[in-house]
Amino acid sequence: MQTLVGWHVEMEFVEEGDRTRCAAMVRLGDGTEMRAHGTANRHPSDPEQLRVGEEIAGARAMMDLASQMLQKAHAEIDQMSGRTSHPIRG
Template sequence: MQTLVGWHIDMEFREDGDRTRAAALVRLGDGTEYRGHGAASRHPSDPPQLRVGEEIAGARAMMDLASQLLQKAHKEIDEVSGRTSHPLR
């Protein structure tokens, strides 16, 4: 039997001159929420490309979320197994 599980992710961006900030929120199936943050800065010699700043800042926010979720998973593994798990790097 298959179980369908879904997570909901919201992403917001704030632009301030040459700087883009991203905030990501993931809502897990049990209602737990995690927030991640990322930023990107445009070099003064680069042409203004709003989308690129969003992609970089958004990717960094999702990497922050990924790190938090890996830590959560390893903590749960450690609690059940009674030993320290080792994340792949």
């Protein structure tokens, strides 16, 4: 039997001079909301490419969200199992 699960993700970007900032939020199926931020700084000699700054800032925010989600998942595993879980990196 398949179960359909969805997560709601919002990302907003602000461009200020050579800096791009991203605010990200994910709402998980259990109602938990997690928020993160990421930034990108363009070197003055690089050409202006707003999309690239958004991709870098967004990726950094999503990496922070991913880390928070892993911590949450391991805390839930630990609570249910009564022992410490160990994340597998790969």
